Amino acid sequence: xxxxxxxxxxxxxxxxxxxxxxxxxxxxxxxxxxxxPGPVTKNLTFTCEMPLIGARQVTAAVTATFPDAVAAGSxxxxxxxxxxxxxxxxxxxxxNLIGAATIDGTASANVGVDYNGTxxxxxxxxxxxxxxxxxxxxxxxxxxxxxxxxxxxxxxGSIAFTVGGGFTGxxxxxxxxxxxxxxxxxxLPCGMDPGQDASLAxxxxx
Numbered sequence: 001x002x003x004x005x006x007x008x009x010x011x012x013x014x015x016x017x018x019x020x021x022x023x024x025x026x027x028x029x030x031x032x033x034x035x036x037p038g039p040v041t042k043n044l045t046f047t048c049e050m051p052l053i054g055a056r057q058v059t060a061a062v063t064a065t066f067p068d069a070v071a072a073g074s075x076x077x078x079x080x081x082x083x084x085x086x087x088x089x090x091x092x093x094x095x096n097l098i099g100a101a102t103i104d105g106t107a108s109a110n111v112g113v114d115y116n117g118t119x120x121x122x123x124x125x126x127x128x129x130x131x132x133x134x135x136x137x138x139x140x141x142x143x144x145x146x147x148x149x150x151x152x153x154x155x156x157g158s159i160a161f162t163v164g165g166g167f168t169g170x171x172x173x174x175x176x177x178x179x180x181x182x183x184x185x186x187x188l189p190c191g192m193d194p195g196q197d198a199s200l201a202x203x204x205x206x
Contacts, residue, residue, distance in 0.1 A: 014113020037082050039065045040201050042163055048190035051183060052094050058190065059086045062163050064148070066201035076159065076203055077150040082143055083109065083127075085168070089138030096134065098181045100173030103130040105185070107144050112198070118155040121164070124148060134173070144169075153205045163198040166191040 024059065050056050065080040066188045089199060107127040113120040127146035144167075153159065171189035173181045192198065 011084070023041055026098070026144075031125065036039065042198065044103060044163060044196050044198065045188040045193045046166065047193055050091060050094065051186050051190070052097070053090060056088065058091075059083065062200070064161075064200060066203055068160065068169055069204040069206055070153075070167075071206050072156050075150045075152045075204075078148040078161070081148050082145045084141060084143050085139040087138060087142070089154050092135060092138035092140050095173055098173060098183050099175050099190055100134050100181050100183075101176040102131050102133055103140075103173045104143070104153055105129060105169050105171040105188075107146075107167055109144075109170040110166035111148075112160075112162035112164050114160040114162070115153070123164075127128055127167075131174075151168060157205050158202055159205065160202040162202040163192065 041061055043059065043061050045057055045059050047055050047057050058198055061084040063080060063084070064078050065084050067076060070076055105128060107129065108123055108125045109127060111122045111124055113122055124146065129142045129144045129145050132140070132142050167190050169190070170185055170187050172185040173183055175181060
């Protein structure tokens with residue numbers, strides 16, 4: 001599995017798990033990960049602060065594949081991570097108003113990791129979405145993808161993964177000739193709407 005060039009997210013996990021009584025290391029060739037079952041998809045809503053039109057609700061389908069269980073000392077690799085976001089017609093109208101023919105950008109997302117009752121907050125950096133055409137009317141779908149760092153737990157227990165409380169994008173709308181619109185690159189902070197089940201998977205460490 002591809003790793004982040006920066007290990008800061010993994011470092012936060014490792015430090016917290018050491019306090020919880022586990023030892024965490026990056027996977028090596030000495031141990032192989034457990035076979036992966038089918039992907040898990042969680043459909044959620046977020047409220048994002050859009051330029052020009054203010055707060056708007058967006059839907060997001062978070063997908064990832066987790067192992068059911070691993071042996072202590074074997075890596076937990078999460079693969080196939082993606083967030084499919086749907087932007088509504090009002091957002092698309094605003095993009096058309098500023099002359100945007102395409103959008104692309106980068107993103108970071110929060111993920112909850114719970115090891116034997118110890119809750120950890122992790123931020124995944126290095127996410128992004130490719131150049132996507134803006135239609136004349138909505139909705140507009142974008143797919144955010146990127147790597148998730150693997151981790152290895154040396155003691156038995158369970159690790160629960162949940163979708164974190166929000167994600168942040170840096171979005172660049174561009175004209176048909178490829179130049180940025182007058183809006184330039186803007187920050188897009190999004191928070192999860194309350195009252196939703198954000199659980200993804202629980203991995204048993206034997």
